[in-house]
Each structure stands twice: as structure tokens, then as C-alpha cells.
Amino acid sequence: MxxxxxxxxxxxxxxxxxxxxxxxxxxxIVRLSTGFxxxxxxxxxxxxxxxxxxxxxxxxxxxxxxxxxxxxxxxxxxxxxxxxxxxASARFGMAVSPTDQAIGTGDGETRKFPLVKIYGSGEGAYHRPIEKPVAGSVRIAVGGAETAAGLSIDAVTGVVSFTDPPAVGAAITAGFEFxxxxxxxxxxxxxxxxxxxxxxxxxxxxxxxxx
Known part of the structure; x- marks a missing residue:
């Protein structure tokens, strides 16, 4: 084997x-002589x-x-x-929804968007790559509307692939277990x-x- x-x-x-x-x-951590x-x-x-x-x-x-x-x-x-x-992509104890996590914005060219989970907010937020989603749990929304057409989800790598690139400015979001x-x-x-x-x-x- x-x-x-x-x-x-x-x-x-x-x-x-x-x-x-x-x-x-x-x-x-190094403490300087100044106390900082x-x-x-x-x-x-x-x-x-x-x-x-x-x-x-x-x-x-x-x-x-x-x-x-x-x-x-x-x-x-x-x-x-x-x-x-x-x-899961949702807060602890809450149900997964397709708008839980922002995974990208359409530019008219990009077709692949890796799943991420974001901790915190603003520029200091931590974006954690999600490479092992649970098969069948991933839900995707484009521009706030859930869709399953024209896309595939790789449960081994965590990459969402669209047949046609999302439109410019369209928010791509996802919900998932992992x-x-x-x-x-x-x-x-x-x-x-x-x-x-x-x-x-x-x-x-x-x-x-x-x-």
C-alpha cells in the first residue's frame, strides 16, 4: 500500500x-532601557x-x-x-450562512478564490486560510445572492472555482464547516x-x- x-x-x-x-x-519580546x-x-x-x-x-x-x-x-x-x-465560518453556536466570510471581490478575470476565515476587523484582521473544508458544507454567495451554479469547490484544497469570472465589484462570500x-x-x-x-x-x- x-x-x-x-x-x-x-x-x-x-x-x-x-x-x-x-x-x-x-x-x-525585548524590553528596552527606555521601558518600551x-x-x-x-x-x-x-x-x-x-x-x-x-x-x-x-x-x-x-x-x-x-x-x-x-x-x-x-x-x-x-x-x-x-x-x-x-x-465553522459562523460564530460559535450559530448556523452557517453563505455570507459568513468575505473571500474576494470580482475583477472580471479571477476565477479561483481560496476559502478564508477572518478574525477581527479592519486592517489588523487575521485571515486564516481554510484548506480542509467539509465536503458538502460550503455555501457561496455572489453579490449577496447564494448560488451553486457555475462553480466547483475543492474539499481537498479549499479553493472555490467559477466557470466564468464574477463581475467587477461583485462581493464573493462563503459559509462552511472545516x-x-x-x-x-x-x-x-x-x-x-x-x-x-x-x-x-x-x-x-x-x-x-x-x-
């Missing part, structure tokens, strides 16, 4: 909903880290994760993971059944990757 760098398979949902973790950023600070962010994009161990509720869950770990060859193969808190591309950040899952039954849950770290 061929080994791939990324699998479109999703980490078991029932375990994902109990995991802990979230976005991480790396910022260097100089701050520099190393990464332009945040990196998400999770601990799947906190989602384990039973030995059956543990066995499921071990099986998935073997299928992914440990750290070798990336896979999809559903962030329990941040997995997964985070991650991999295991360990090469061994050390299991002690007696310790697990006594409440000692193993740490199973996951880290976001660029697919």
Missing part, C-alpha cells in the same frame, strides 16, 4: 470533541496544538486512537481533525491499562501541519 503524506481521513469525532488545545503563536517593548512575531500564521488524550473516556476510545495512530504511521501521515470550538490538518506529534503511545483505569490518561499530542 502506498504511504501518503496526508490522508483525508478524519480523527474519530467522539474523541475529538473532548480534546483540549487551540492556537499557538510565537512572539519575541519591541515585539516580533515569528510566524505569520498561528499553529494549533491539541491533546487527544483528554478526549479519551474509555478503553474502547483508547483502542480506537491506537488503531488510528497505526493507520497514520505515527507522525508520518497528516489527517483531518475537527476542532471542538472552532470548526477541519484542521494535523498529525500526531509523538512516535509512541505508551499504554498502561491499569493506570488508565485508575484515571491516568496518556498525553497524545497533535500539531497542525500545512497539507
Amino acid at each position: 502506498a504511504i501518503v503524506a496526508f490522508s483525508e481521513e478524519r480523527f474519530p469525532l467522539r474523541i475529538a470533541f473532548g480534546t483540549s488545545g487551540g492556537p499557538e503563536r510565537r512572539t519575541d 517593548e519591541k515585539r516580533n512575531q515569528r510566524f505569520s500564521r498561528s499553529v494549533r496544538r491539541y491533546d487527544a488524550g483528554s478526549g479519551l473516556k474509555s478503553l474502547a476510545d483508547l483502542a480506537l486512537v491506537v488503531d488510528f495512530f497505526e493507520a497514520m504511521r505515527g507522525r508520518l501521515t497528516g489527517f483531518r481533525f475537527r476542532d471542538p470550538l472552532d470548526h 477541519d484542521v490538518p494535523v498529525r500526531f506529534d509523538i512516535d509512541q503511545i505508551a499504554v498502561n491499562i491499569a493506570a488508565f483505569e485508575a484515571g491516568d490518561i496518556p498525553t497524545i499530542p497533535l500539531i497542525e501541519v500545512r497539507p
Whole structure:
């Protein structure tokens, strides 16, 4: 069987909903003699880290994760993971709509528009690329009107492609659910059944990757 760098398979949902973790950023801070600070962010994009161990509720869950770990060859193969808190274009607890996120403006020539999720507002807003949308969940609107004609959505890359370029000035918006591309950040899952039954849950770290 061929080994791939990324699998479109999703980490078991029932375990994902109990995991802990979230976005991480790396910022260097130097305090000057004047008392002011100089701050520099190393990464332009945040990196998400999770601990799947906190989602384990039973030995059956543990066995499921071990099986998935073997299928992914440990750290070798990336896979999809559903962030329990941040997995949709809409605000938490709200339904997805085709006008949730602005993904571009028509210029009469451009046909491809990558999905993004925007955090904050104005010039300082963070535009997060969405590269693993959930198939069948993406809704697109052009000029405020939802449409499904003359376009295709790549669930592997997160790119929306139009047969004909949207008209000049037309706002292209999108709503969607999405997964985070991650991999295991360990090469061994050390299991002690007696310790697990006594409440000692193993740490199973996951880290976001660029697919």
C-alpha cells in the first residue's frame, strides 16, 4: 500500500470533541532601557496544538486512537481533525450562512478564490486560510445572492472555482464547516491499562501541519 503524506481521513469525532488545545503563536519580546517593548512575531500564521488524550473516556476510545495512530504511521501521515470550538465560518453556536466570510471581490478575470476565515476587523484582521473544508458544507454567495451554479469547490484544497469570472465589484462570500490538518506529534503511545483505569490518561499530542 502506498504511504501518503496526508490522508483525508478524519480523527474519530467522539474523541475529538473532548480534546483540549487551540492556537499557538510565537512572539519575541525585548524590553528596552527606555521601558518600551519591541515585539516580533515569528510566524505569520498561528499553529494549533491539541491533546487527544483528554478526549479519551474509555478503553474502547483508547483502542480506537491506537488503531488510528497505526493507520497514520505515527507522525508520518497528516489527517483531518475537527476542532471542538472552532470548526465553522459562523460564530460559535450559530448556523452557517453563505455570507459568513468575505473571500474576494470580482475583477472580471479571477476565477479561483481560496476559502478564508477572518478574525477581527479592519486592517489588523487575521485571515486564516481554510484548506480542509467539509465536503458538502460550503455555501457561496455572489453579490449577496447564494448560488451553486457555475462553480466547483475543492474539499481537498479549499479553493472555490467559477466557470466564468464574477463581475467587477461583485462581493464573493462563503459559509462552511472545516477541519484542521494535523498529525500526531509523538512516535509512541505508551499504554498502561491499569493506570488508565485508575484515571491516568496518556498525553497524545497533535500539531497542525500545512497539507
